[in-house]
Amino acid sequence: xxxxxxxxxxxxxxxxxxxxxxxxxxxxxxxxxxxxxxxxxxxxxxxxxxxxxxxxxxxxxxxxxxxxxxxxxxxxxxxxxxxxxxxxxxxxxxxxxxxxxxxxxxxxxxxxxxxxxxxxxxxxxxxxxxxxxxxxxxxxxxxxxxxxxxxxxxxxxxxxxxxxxxxxxxxxxxxxxxxxxxxxxxxxxxxxxxxxxxxxxxxxxxxxxxxxxxxxxxxxxxxxxxxxxxxxxxxxxxxxxxxxxxxxxxxxxxxxxxxxxxxxxxxxxxxxxxxxxxxxxxxxxxxxxxxxxxxxxxxxxxxxxxxxxxxxxxxxxxxxxxxxxxxxxxxxxxxxxxxxxxxxxxxxxxxxxxxxxxxxxxxxxxxxxxx
Amino acid sequence: xxxxxxxxxxxxxxxxxxxxxxxxxxxxxxxxxxxxxxxxxxxxxxxxxxxxxxxxxxxxxxxxxxxxxxxxxxxxxxxxxxxxxxxxxxxxxxxxxxxxxxxxxxxxxxxxxxxxxxxxxxxxxxxxxxxxxxxxxxxxxxxxxxxxxxxxxxxxxxxxxxxxxxxxxxxxxxxxxxxxxxxxxxxxxxxxxxxxxxxxxxxxxxxxxxxxxxxxxxxxxxxxxxxxxxxxxxxxxxxxxxxxxxxxxxxxxxxxxxxxxxxxxxxxxxxxxxxxxxxxxxxxxxxxxxxxxxxxxxxxxxxxxxxxxxxxxxxxxxxxxxxxxxxxxxxxxxxxxxxxxxxxxxxxxxxxxxxxxxxxxxxxxxxxxxx
Numbered sequence: 001x002x003x004x005x006x007x008x009x010x011x012x013x014x015x016x017x018x019x020x021x022x023x024x025x026x027x028x029x030x031x032x033x034x035x036x037x038x039x040x041x042x043x044x045x046x047x048x049x050x051x052x053x054x055x056x057x058x059x060x061x062x063x064x065x066x067x068x069x070x071x072x073x074x075x076x077x078x079x080x081x082x083x084x085x086x087x088x089x090x091x092x093x094x095x096x097x098x099x100x101x102x103x104x105x106x107x108x109x110x111x112x113x114x115x116x117x118x119x120x121x122x123x124x125x126x127x128x129x130x131x132x133x134x135x136x137x138x139x140x141x142x143x144x145x146x147x148x149x150x151x152x153x154x155x156x157x158x159x160x161x162x163x164x165x166x167x168x169x170x171x172x173x174x175x176x177x178x179x180x181x182x183x184x185x186x187x188x189x190x191x192x193x194x195x196x197x198x199x200x201x202x203x204x205x206x207x208x209x210x211x212x213x214x215x216x217x218x219x220x221x222x223x224x225x226x227x228x229x230x231x232x233x234x235x236x237x238x239x240x241x242x243x244x245x246x247x248x249x250x251x252x253x254x255x256x257x258x259x260x261x262x263x264x265x266x267x268x269x270x271x272x273x274x275x276x277x278x279x280x281x282x283x284x285x286x287x288x289x290x291x292x293x294x295x296x297x298x299x300x301x302x303x304x305x306x307x308x309x310x311x312x313x314x315x316x317x318x319x320x321x322x323x324x325x326x327x328x329x330x331x332x333x334x335x336x337x338x339x340x341x342x343x344x345x346x347x348x349x350x351x352x353x354x355x356x357x358x359x360x361x362x363x364x365x366x367x368x369x370x371x
Numbered sequence: 372x373x374x375x376x377x378x379x380x381x382x383x384x385x386x387x388x389x390x391x392x393x394x395x396x397x398x399x400x401x402x403x404x405x406x407x408x409x410x411x412x413x414x415x416x417x418x419x420x421x422x423x424x425x426x427x428x429x430x431x432x433x434x435x436x437x438x439x440x441x442x443x444x445x446x447x448x449x450x451x452x453x454x455x456x457x458x459x460x461x462x463x464x465x466x467x468x469x470x471x472x473x474x475x476x477x478x479x480x481x482x483x484x485x486x487x488x489x490x491x492x493x494x495x496x497x498x499x500x501x502x503x504x505x506x507x508x509x510x511x512x513x514x515x516x517x518x519x520x521x522x523x524x525x526x527x528x529x530x531x532x533x534x535x536x537x538x539x540x541x542x543x544x545x546x547x548x549x550x551x552x553x554x555x556x557x558x559x560x561x562x563x564x565x566x567x568x569x570x571x572x573x574x575x576x577x578x579x580x581x582x583x584x585x586x587x588x589x590x591x592x593x594x595x596x597x598x599x600x601x602x603x604x605x606x607x608x609x610x611x612x613x614x615x616x617x618x619x620x621x622x623x624x625x626x627x628x629x630x631x632x633x634x635x636x637x638x639x640x641x642x643x644x645x646x647x648x649x650x651x652x653x654x655x656x657x658x659x660x661x662x663x664x665x666x667x668x669x670x671x672x673x674x675x676x677x678x679x680x681x682x683x684x685x686x687x688x689x690x691x692x693x694x695x696x697x698x699x700x701x702x703x704x705x706x707x708x709x710x711x712x713x714x715x716x717x718x719x720x721x722x723x724x725x726x727x728x729x730x731x732x733x734x735x736x737x738x739x740x741x742x
Contacts, residue, residue, distance in 0.1 A: 020495055020500065020523070023500070023501070023504055024485075024504050024521070024523075027504045027505065027507065027508040027518065028508070028517075028518035028519070028520065030508060031508060031511050031512060031516070031517045031518045032517055034511070034512065034515050034516060034517050035481060035482070035516075035517045037515060038479055038481055038515070038544060039544075040481055040517075040544075042482075042517050042519075047520065051520075052482065052484065052519035052520040054481065054482055054517065054519070056430065056481065056544060057430070059427065059428070059430060061432075061542065063482050063484060063519050063520075063540075063542055064484070064520070065436075065484040065485065065486050065520070065521050065522050065539065065540050066522055067486065067488065067522055067524050067526075069524055069526065070526055070527065070528055070529055072529070073528050073529065108409055110406060110409055110411055110425065110427065111406070111413075111423065111425055111434050113423065113434060113435070113436040113540065114395075114436065115436050115438065115486065115538055115540075117438065117536065117538075124391055129391065129394070130394065133394055133395050133398045134398065136398065137398040137399070137401060137402060140402050140405070141402060141405065144405050144408060144409070145402070145405060145406075146399075146402045146403055146405050146406045146411075146413050146425065147398065147399035147402045148399070148413075148423030148425070148434050149399065149418060149422075149423040149434075149435070149436070150395070150436050151436050151437055151438055151538070152391070152395075153438050153440055155438075155440065155441055155536065156441065156577065157441055157444050157531065157534070157577075157580075158441055158443070158444065158530060158531055158534050158536045159529060159530060159531075159536070160528065160529055160530075160531075163528070163529050165488065165526065165529045165530070165536075167486055167488075167522070167538070168436065169434075169436050169484060169486075169540035171432065171434055171542055173409060173410075173411075173427060206527065206528075209528075
């Protein structure tokens with residue numbers, strides 16, 4: 001059995017995957033039976049979701065590898081301009097990118113490992129290496145995860161000698177009594193809660209660098225509110241793992257979780273389900289994102305399909321439960337609002353406050369652009 | 372509690388770690404208690420070992436992140452010269468590097484995730500992307516592991532646009548009834564079995580490229596035996612995970628496992644134990660390594676502390692058990708020999724056939740060179 005039918009039988013949302021991802025998935029799916037030799041089982045419906053889920057005996061584990069992208073370049077540029085190292089912030093961002101994906105399937109992070117690749121061993125001279133390690137540890141603490149270890153290769157010829165590439169991996173466990181969240185329970189009537197982002201998070205760094213390079217004062221440009229562009233871009237991401245653990249433990253009827261990253265609100269229809277996501281209220285947009293979108297000449301449609309625009313995580317829950325999710329967020333000091341609902345209808349996202357409609361096929365097109 | 376005493380109390384072999392690794396370990400150790408909130412426990416004695424080990428209830432899991440280094444550059448160069456894609460081989464090498472580290476603590480690989488970073492999305496055009504995925508899958512199969520998923524970011528400005536950086540992560544389980552292998556049982560009298568490598572494996576690629584660049588015919592140079600240098604360099608690594616699972620299941624009294632990588636036989640004294648490792652017999656050296664060492668003008672000492680020189684994995688076992696390990700290897704088609712013994716004495720490696728003695732402090736010095 002090959003092609004579409006194998007995916008569908010495995011519960012994979014084939015429609016949302018681009019060609020390269022499909023090819024990798026076909027190879028990966030073929031290896032699923034190997035887990036059974038070790039007393040495990042692959043949950044193939046998790047393929048295409050933000051983390052891979054598998055069983056080992058009665059334990060359900062989640063596993064993810066994720067990278068920061070190119071945001072570390074902004075930290076290097078900002079350090080050169082100001083002498084101020086914010087490598088703690090980008091290390092924090094990296095762990096956040098990893099564990100925020102991991103917790104989307106309902107898993108509590110257990111262990112996070114680091115992958116720091118440089119083009120020259122000289123990178124580690126000076127304070128920034130201390131900042132980097134410090135930020136990584138603090139993000140692990142925020143996620144309630146242990147920093148297990150990692151690898152820090154020097155890769156001349158592969159990685160630019162001035163830069164550091166940040167990535168990592170995490171293992172998590174789905175708490176007993178909770179089903180892994182793979183979109184199976186998402187249904188019309190569910191409420192959608194947006195939890196605030198702190199700014200850029202891990203996505204949009206290449207665009208931000210491009211914009212900065214065209215500004216006379218670059219990353220030192222003052223943005224509305226009085227902060228420097230570079231400083232605001234380097235606000236560390238929010239780690240949502242603890243919030244997810246709390247809303248699951250509170251029985252708030254969570255049916256899906258979407259980490260809003262590189263494709264903005266297109267990620268709201270990450271599952272292939274034929275459902276409409278109607279957004280009636282939006283969170284405040286962080287000034288750095290408003291500035292970035294304006295400078296890039298983006299329409300609302302472009303901005304809301306490229307940046308998180310203030311919504312870092314979407315929590316979907318049973319009708320009437322949105323308020324409980326918002327309260328859990330507030331208890332952790334996170335801003336959140338009941339933003340919309342899931343409806344019967346074609347697969348699309350309707351963002352009423354900005355009059356934007358995103359059709360299902362745009363999700364595929366955007367992924368094919370390479371994220 | 373900080374510094375040496377914290378490490379020692381945790382069972383970490385502090386003496387073998389360089390300054391940067393110590394700094395990272397100090398931060399990582401501080402996060403160990405977090406696992407207890409999730410019903411787990413960090414095995415801190417695994418810090419500094421090839422994989423991090425932790426308990427979750429009665430299950431002992433191992434977790435590792437590892438990269439290939441720069442060997443993918445050789446595959447790109449060889450493809451440009453010959454039109455022959457060997458990206459399957461370097462993908463295989465990457466999985467081997469990951470799972471061979473993982474199994475050193477006694478773990479059977481469960482799931483392997485990929486991290487493929489390119490400088491340009493164009494990398495994936497053409498046959499090599501298929502080869503890459505195919506090699507990754509085949510290595511997962513050789514390791515008995517499921518390919519869970521992964522991440523394939525395009526990182527302009529960080530990664531060279533012509534190249535692909537290969538890395539990944541794996542989760543494994545230590546079988547019931549077996550203690551994680553962290554060096555605690557290693558003792559005088561133990562036998563050391565060397566299991567053959569297939570050639571370069573994942574370490575020494577930068578040196579090989581340097582040597583090739585100085586040869587008139589470069590990677591197309593004919594080496595003794597008649598093969599091309601580049602072709603031989605790209606022989607895929609051996610995956611030792613199945614062998615390790617077998618010798619553990621057979622009760623062959625395994626006391627330690629050392630994956631012989633970047634520092635060659637210095638890795639034999641990876642634990643900080645005050646023991647002498649006396650090697651009386653060496654495996655045949657693959658022609659590609661003999662050629663590489665000769666062209667580089669290496670002394671035996673340099674060659675045996677830089678390359679694997681034909682020994683890809685060292686299996687330490689109780690007195691009299693070496694033969695059983697060799698038989699298990701033979702059953703899997705792997706060459707192996709009882710190469711030496713562990714003795715009371717200062718921490719050092721004595722390689723009698725080539726009259727080389729490696730002192731304990733060289734292990735630290737070499738790690739400080741940045742591996």
